[in-house]
Amino acid sequence: xxxxxxxxxxxxxxxxxxxxxxxxxxxxxxxxxxxxxxxxxxxxxxxxxxxxxxxxxxxxxxxxxxxxxxxxxxxxxxxxxxxxxxxxxxxxxxxxxxxxxxxxxxxxxxxxxxxxxxxxxx
Amino acid sequence: xxxxxxxxxxxxxxxxxxxxxxxxxxxxxxxxxxxxxxxxxxxxxxxxxxxxxxxxxxxxxxxxxxxxxxxxxxxxxxxxxxxxxxxxxxxxxxxxxxxxxxxxxxxxxxxxxxxxxxxxxxxxxxxxxxxxxxxxxxxxxxxxxxxxxxxxxxxxxxxxxxxxxxxxxxxxxxxxxxxxxxxxxxxxxxxxxxxxxxxxxxxxxxxxxxxxxxxxxxxxxxxxxxxxxxxxxxxxxxxxxxxxxxxxxxxxxxxxxxxxxxxxxxxxxxxxxxxxxxxxxxxxxxxxxxxxxxxxxxxxxxxxxxxxxxxxxxxxxxxxxxxxxxxxxxxxxxxxxxxxxxxxxxxxxxxxxxxxxxxxxxxxxxxxxxxxxxxxxxxxxxxxxxxxxxxxxxxxxxxxxxxxxxxxxxxxx
Numbered sequence: 287x288x289x290x291x292x293x294x295x296x297x298x299x300x301x302x303x304x305x306x307x308x309x310x311x312x313x314x315x316x317x318x319x320x321x322x323x324x325x326x327x328x329x330x331x332x333x334x335x336x337x338x339x340x341x342x343x344x345x346x347x348x349x350x351x352x353x354x355x356x357x358x359x360x361x362x363x364x365x366x367x368x369x370x371x372x373x374x375x376x377x378x379x380x381x382x383x384x385x386x387x388x389x390x391x392x393x394x395x396x397x398x399x400x401x402x403x404x405x406x407x408x
Numbered sequence: 409x410x411x412x413x414x415x416x417x418x419x420x421x422x423x424x425x426x427x428x429x430x431x432x433x434x435x436x437x438x439x440x441x442x443x444x445x446x447x448x449x450x451x452x453x454x455x456x457x458x459x460x461x462x463x464x465x466x467x468x469x470x471x472x473x474x475x476x477x478x479x480x481x482x483x484x485x486x487x488x489x490x491x492x493x494x495x496x497x498x499x500x501x502x503x504x505x506x507x508x509x510x511x512x513x514x515x516x517x518x519x520x521x522x523x524x525x526x527x528x529x530x531x532x533x534x535x536x537x538x539x540x541x542x543x544x545x546x547x548x549x550x551x552x553x554x555x556x557x558x559x560x561x562x563x564x565x566x567x568x569x570x571x572x573x574x575x576x577x578x579x580x581x582x583x584x585x586x587x588x589x590x591x592x593x594x595x596x597x598x599x600x601x602x603x604x605x606x607x608x609x610x611x612x613x614x615x616x617x618x619x620x621x622x623x624x625x626x627x628x629x630x631x632x633x634x635x636x637x638x639x640x641x642x643x644x645x646x647x648x649x650x651x652x653x654x655x656x657x658x659x660x661x662x663x664x665x666x667x668x669x670x671x672x673x674x675x676x677x678x679x680x681x682x683x684x685x686x687x688x689x690x691x692x693x694x695x696x697x698x699x700x701x702x703x704x705x706x707x708x709x710x711x712x713x714x715x716x717x718x719x720x721x722x723x724x725x726x727x728x729x730x731x732x733x734x735x736x737x738x739x740x741x742x743x744x745x746x747x748x749x750x751x752x753x754x755x756x757x758x759x760x761x762x763x764x765x766x767x768x769x770x771x772x773x774x775x776x777x778x779x780x781x782x783x784x785x786x787x788x789x790x791x792x793x794x795x796x797x798x799x800x801x802x803x804x805x806x807x808x809x810x811x812x813x814x815x816x817x818x819x820x821x
Binding site for chain 1 (some may be wrong): 549553560564745752753760798821
């Protein structure tokens with residue numbers, strides 16, 4: 287059974303790049319435009335991994351990850367923050383929210399797949 | 409905006425002449441200046457009055473006293489004229505100074521108001537242009553990314569199909585190997601059949617040897633029958649010579665001779681049958697040997713045909729595999745290039761964020777222009793920097809030298 291990955295990013299091109307990369311590798315992908323949209327699409331259901339942007343309208347990535355981790359089904363779901371920000375304070379905020387990795391854009395598809403395969407739960 | 413700017417320029421030009429201002433402020437100020445400015449009076453009037461008085465005294469009067477009085481009046485007139493001219497110059501200087509000050513104030517006010525009005529009008533337009541550009545860029549980049557993603561997916565499919573057709577399980581090379589093995593199995597079966605036929609021939613040859621032995625045995629039977637017949641004949645002769653005492657023995661000799669005749673006949677028939685069988689065996693052996701030779705030729709021909717077919721098929725599949733390998737290498741290269749393009753297209757996300765921040769700052773600038781309080785520049789810049797999300801924004805903010813395009817990295821917590 288294919289693993290499900292949720293990608294939350296307000297940039298359609300980033301969603302497409304991540305989606306293409308993961309779908310070609312056999313993952314099922316759920317796309318969301320921001321944190322609020324992601325929570326709505328999850329609707330409390332478990333996913334195997336979440337990739338989230340930090341700066342998004344309606345609900346930013348840090349707030350989204352905090353709410354995601356509060357859900358029983360996704361308490362242990364690994365999260366990769368995918369952002370243009372590289373500041374240590376931002377990284378620390380992501381780590382405190384419960385993220386497992388911090389990836390700075392632009393990313394290489396192979397690099398993304400490597401990180402996903404390391405973090406996705408069996 | 410253009411009309412306002414022109415009216416300001418007209419006011420600035422018209423005001424020093426004391427009239428013709430168009431704007432409200434400029435008109436009022438210009439009118440005040442015009443009203444408070446005294447009417448110009450000629451400085452030479454007292455001189456003329458003095459000279460006229462002196463001339464009248466001189467004409468009406470008589471004697472030197474009248475001429476002295478006239479001279480005095482003229483001198484007084486000239487002196488009064490000098491004082492009036494000096495006072496006029498002082499007033500002119502004062503008014504010139506006031507006009508210069510007013511003009512400077514007017515220019516300053518017009519300049520500030522003009523820049524503010526310009527910004528208030530043009531900044532929202534710039535913002536809309538940026539927003540429109542950002543939106544179009546995002547739409548087009550998204551479309552480009554989708555197309556390149558589709559190209560990449562198709563390339564992967566083509567590569568997988570190429571691998572399936574040329575090599576791997578079910579590929580041409582694999583099928584060739586399977587065919588070769590199956591055909592070799594057929595050839596092996598044919599060879600086994602030939603060997604079995606050779607064994608059969610050997611057994612038939614053995615049968616031919618047996619028939620020779622049987623022929624000898626038949627000959628032996630015939631010879632024994634002839635000897636027995638001869639012995640029976642001799643016994644009959646001896647029985648006749650013995651007379652009545654040999655009569656019974658003569659009967660036995662006849663029976664023996666009859667049996668020997670039958671044995672000789674049987675031996676003869678056996679010899680004939682053995683000859684017939686031997687002929688059939690020889691004919692069969694000859695036919696079998698002929699078939700064996702024909703089979704050998706057929707198997708050899710089939711083997712050669714199979715070898716040629718397999719060889720030609722191998723050449724075709726090798727060519728196909730070579731082409732497929734070349735296609736795979738080229739496709740891998742194209743896929744890498746496409747992936748590079750897709751990665752490069754991520755610039756849109758960074759550019760979009762930077763433009764969004766500029767839009768937000770333009771909105772703030774528009775609000776500040778409508779406010780009476782001047783903005784705090786330092787606080788403004790701190791707030792602006794606090795909203796940055798990309799490294800190049802910090803670099804640009806500080807005015808540092810631009811570096812190469814940023815590359816991503818990953819940190820595991």
